[in-house]
Amino acid sequence: MKLLSFIRYDIKRLFGHGKTALLAVLAPIPVVLMFGLFLAPVLKDGEGAFINGALCNEDDSLMLSAMMDMVVDYEVEKGNAVITSVSDVETGKNMVEEGKAAVLLHVPAGTYQNAMNGDKAVMKFYYAPSHAFDALTFQSGIASSISVFGQGIRVINVAGNAAGMSEEEFTRLRNDSVSELIGVYLHRGEIIGKNGVFLLGGDYHLRYALAILFAACAFFASFPVLYLTCLDKTGVLAKRSVPAGKMTRWFFARILSGTLLILCTFAVMYPMARALRQVKMSNVLAVLPGMVLTALTFSALGVFIGSLFRNEQPALWTGLYFGAASFAGVAFLSDKAGLPKVVSFLMRISPFRASVSIFSNAMFNLMIERYAEDMLVLLTAFILFLTAGFFAYRKRGVLYE
Amino acid sequence: MNNLAIMKGRTRALLTDFGSLAIIILAVFVCVYIARYDGKEAEKSIRIKVVNEDAGGLGEELIELLFEENYEFEVVSRDMAVHEVAVNRAQGMIEIAPDFTEKLRRGDYRSLVKVTVMADSYDMTYFTEIVINDIVKVWTEALIEGKLNGIEGFDEAGLDKFRAMADEVWKGDSLLSIETITVSEEEKPEEITYYGIRWYAVFTMFYLIISGTWMCGYASSGLLRRVIGRGGRISTLYIVQMLPGLIVTVIGFVPVLLSSNHPAAGKVFVAFVLYACGTAALSLVICSLSGRFVNLILSATVVTMAASLFAGLVCDIPDWAAIWGKVSGFLPGHWYFSAVSGKPFLIGAVIVLAVWFGVGLFTSWMLGVKRGRE
Numbered sequence: 001m002k003l004l005s006f007i008r009y010d011i012k013r014l015f016g017h018g019k020t021a022l023l024a025v026l027a028p029i030p031v032v033l034m035f036g037l038f039l040a041p042v043l044k045d046g047e048g049a050f051i052n053g054a055l056c057n058e059d060d061s062l063m064l065s066a067m068m069d070m071v072v073d074y075e076v077e078k079g080n081a082v083i084t085s086v087s088d089v090e091t092g093k094n095m096v097e098e099g100k101a102a103v104l105l106h107v108p109a110g111t112y113q114n115a116m117n118g119d120k121a122v123m124k125f126y127y128a129p130s131h132a133f134d135a136l137t138f139q140s141g142i143a144s145s146i147s148v149f150g151q152g153i154r155v156i157n158v159a160g161n162a163a164g165m166s167e168e169e170f171t172r173l174r175n176d177s178v179s180e181l182i183g184v185y186l187h188r189g190e191i192i193g194k195n196g197v198f199l200l201g202g203d204y205h206l207r208y209a210l211a212i213l214f215a216a217c218a219f220f221a222s223f224p225v226l227y228l229t230c231l232d233k234t235g236v237l238a239k240r241s242v243p244a245g246k247m248t249r250w251f252f253a254r255i256l257s258g259t260l261l262i263l264c265t266f267a268v269m270y271p272m273a274r275a276l277r278q279v280k281m282s283n284v285l286a287v288l289p290g291m292v293l294t295a296l297t298f299s300a301l302g303v304f305i306g307s308l309f310r311n312e313q314p315a316l317w318t319g320l321y322f323g324a325a326s327f328a329g330v331a332f333l334s335d336k337a338g339l340p341k342v343v344s345f346l347m348r349i350s351p352f353r354a355s356v357s358i359f360s361n362a363m364f365n366l367m368i369e370r371y372a373e374d375m376l377v378l379l380t381a382f383i384l385f386l387t388a389g390f391f392a393y394r395k396r397g398v399l400y401e
Numbered sequence: 402m403n404n405l406a407i408m409k410g411r412t413r414a415l416l417t418d419f420g421s422l423a424i425i426i427l428a429v430f431v432c433v434y435i436a437r438y439d440g441k442e443a444e445k446s447i448r449i450k451v452v453n454e455d456a457g458g459l460g461e462e463l464i465e466l467l468f469e470e471n472y473e474f475e476v477v478s479r480d481m482a483v484h485e486v487a488v489n490r491a492q493g494m495i496e497i498a499p500d501f502t503e504k505l506r507r508g509d510y511r512s513l514v515k516v517t518v519m520a521d522s523y524d525m526t527y528f529t530e531i532v533i534n535d536i537v538k539v540w541t542e543a544l545i546e547g548k549l550n551g552i553e554g555f556d557e558a559g560l561d562k563f564r565a566m567a568d569e570v571w572k573g574d575s576l577l578s579i580e581t582i583t584v585s586e587e588e589k590p591e592e593i594t595y596y597g598i599r600w601y602a603v604f605t606m607f608y609l610i611i612s613g614t615w616m617c618g619y620a621s622s623g624l625l626r627r628v629i630g631r632g633g634r635i636s637t638l639y640i641v642q643m644l645p646g647l648i649v650t651v652i653g654f655v656p657v658l659l660s661s662n663h664p665a666a667g668k669v670f671v672a673f674v675l676y677a678c679g680t681a682a683l684s685l686v687i688c689s690l691s692g693r694f695v696n697l698i699l700s701a702t703v704v705t706m707a708a709s710l711f712a713g714l715v716c717d718i719p720d721w722a723a724i725w726g727k728v729s730g731f732l733p734g735h736w737y738f739s740a741v742s743g744k745p746f747l748i749g750a751v752i753v754l755a756v757w758f759g760v761g762l763f764t765s766w767m768l769g770v771k772r773g774r775e
Binding site: 020023024026027093096097104105111114115118119120121122123124125126127128136139140141142143144145146147148149150151152153154155156158159161162163164165169173176177180181183184185187188189190191192193204205207208211220223224226227312313316320321344347348353356357360361365367369370372373 | 423483484486487488489490508510511512513514515516517518519520521522525527528529530531532533534536537538540541542544545548549552555559562563566567570571573574575576577578579580581582583584614693694695696698699700702703
C-alpha cells in the first residue's frame, strides 16, 4: 500500500465514525452561538457599525455643538457608528426602548458653560439592557476620554490662579487653550498614529475570545484521532498484522488524516469568525499557515497520547486534562505577571498558547516577531510530538508482527 | 444483581479514581475562588514594556503617569521590548517617539507614541484609551506651561505651583462626567452574579455526564454487557452507579454555596439537589445515545456548554434573547438559575426532573434492547 492509499483508508476510518467526526466538527457551533448571543444586536441593528445611537444635544454653545458634530461626523463616516439626532430626551428614550437605537447620549443645556465656569457638568447615557455589552463598552471609552477632557479644562482654570492673571488675560488663555484641547480631543487616535476618536482597540477581548475558541475547538477535534490511535492496538493493526516497515506510512497517514479533520473544524469556525468580526483578507494569508501548523501539532499530539496508552479511556482522560489545563492556563494565567518560573516557562512553550496567540494577533494586527516566535513554538511542539509519537506508535506496531 | 454491592464498589472506585474525582475537586476550588471574588475587581498584572526614546523630559512625565495605571509597566530598550512581547513575556509595548517632547512643546500631537498590543487578555480593552488619556494629560500641561512661560513676570516658582495644582487636578474629579442609566428602569438593574454557584453547576453537569463512561464500554467484562446478559435494567444500574457521584457533587457544593453569601442559601441548596438529579437524568439520555466513549467526551463538552449557556448559568442572557430564557425551561439549569435569581423554581424543577427521568428510562431501555440483539 502506498502512503496515499494509507491516507485514504485512514480518512475513511476517521470520518467513518460518523457521529464522532460530526461531533468534532460541529462542536464549535454552540460556542459560536455564545458569541452571537452578545453580538447579534450589534450586527443586526448597527448594520455593521459598532454602535447605533441617538444624540440629544440641548446645549446651545457653538463650541460644544461644533465638537459634537465633528465627533459624530467622523465616527459615522468611518462606519463606527450610526447616529440619529433627536430634539428631546423622550424621543431618544423611546427610540432606545423600541430598539431603534442602542444608546442615547443626552447633553443637557449649559453643559459647556458650566464646565468653563468650573462647575460640574453631567451628561446622561441611556441604554437598553439588551445592549448592555456594546453600550457599556462604548460608554467606558467615551466616559474616560470625556473625563480627561474635563480635567484638562480644570487644569486651564487652575493655571489662571497660579499665574494670578487678570480676568481678560485668563479669558484669552482659556479660550485659546480649550480650543487646542478640543483639537487634540477630536483627533485622539492620531496621538498613536491611528484614526478615530473613541475606543481604539476596544475589541481586543473579542479577538482574544475568538482565538481561544479556535484553538479549543481544534484541540477537541483531535480526540477522535487520539481515540482511534488507541483502538489500533486491539483493532485494525492487530487484525492486519501490519509489518514494522509499513508502520511509518501508517503513522503519517494518521497524522495527515487527523490534520484534515481538525482543518474541517476550522472550515466551520473561520466563516463564523469572519461574520462576527471582520477579518481583513490580507491577514488571512498569515492565519492559514498557523491553522495548518496548529492542526498538524494537535493531530501529532493526539497520536502521541493515543500511542502511550493501552486503553482508550485513560488516553482520553489524559487528552481531556491536558486540554483543560492548557485552556485554563491560557484563559487565566497567560497575561499575568509574577507567576512561578516553571509556570511561566510552560506557558511560553505551550502549543495551545502559541496557537491562540497566532489567531488573536495574526488575524487582526500582525506583529511579525511574535508571529515567528509562536510559529516556532508550534513547529517545535509538532516535531517533538511527531518524534515521540512515532517511536511509541512504531514500538507498538512491531509487537504485532 | 446486588445493587448495594455495586454502589459500594462504585463509591470505592470513585474515591480512589483520582482521574474523574479531580474534576469535581478542581470545580470546588475554582468556584470557591470565583464566589469569594465575585463582583470584586481582579487585580490586573498585565505586563507592558515601555521604550523611551524621547530626547526631552516629557517622556519621563508620561512614564510616571503610566506607572500609576493598573498595569505592570517596565522601561526597557526597544530590542528588549520586542523580544519580551515576542516571547509572551509582555502583552504590549509603548514606544515614545524621540521627538515626543519637541512635538509637545510646539503643540503637535500626531504620532507621539507607537502602541503595539497583543490581544492576549480580556483586560486590554481600554489599554489604548488609557495610554492616549495619559498622553493628553502631559500634552495639556505642556501646552499651558508654554502659555504661562510667555507671560511676563511668570517665574519658576509659579510654574512649580501650577504643576502641583495640575497634579491634584489629574488625581481628582473631572468637570465633565457621564451618568449611565438604563431606559427601562432609570437606574442600573441589580446584577445577579453569584458566578461561583452558577459555574459549579456547569462543572457538575460535565462531571455527571462524564461519570456515565461505563455505559460506553461493551466489552465482555463490561458492566453493561453483564447487566443486559442477566436481564437487569440499565436505568436501575445507572441510578446505583450515579448515586455516589451525585452525593460527592452535593457535598462539594456546600463550601461553594457558603462562600457565595447567597441570601437564600437553603432554597438554592434544594434547587441544586434537584438540578443535580435532573442533570443526572439528562446525562442518562446522553450516555444511552453516545455509544462510544469518545462520543461521550465530545458530547459532554458540547452539551454542557450549550445547556448551561442557554439556561443562563455561564453568563446572563441579554433581554433581546429572552426567547432562550423561556425555551430553556426544559433544562434543569433553567430552574436552578431561577432559584439563584430568587424566582420560583420548585414545581418547574420537579417536572423537568420527572420528564428527563422518563426520557432517560426510555432511552436506556432502547439501549438495552439494541445491545441485547447484538
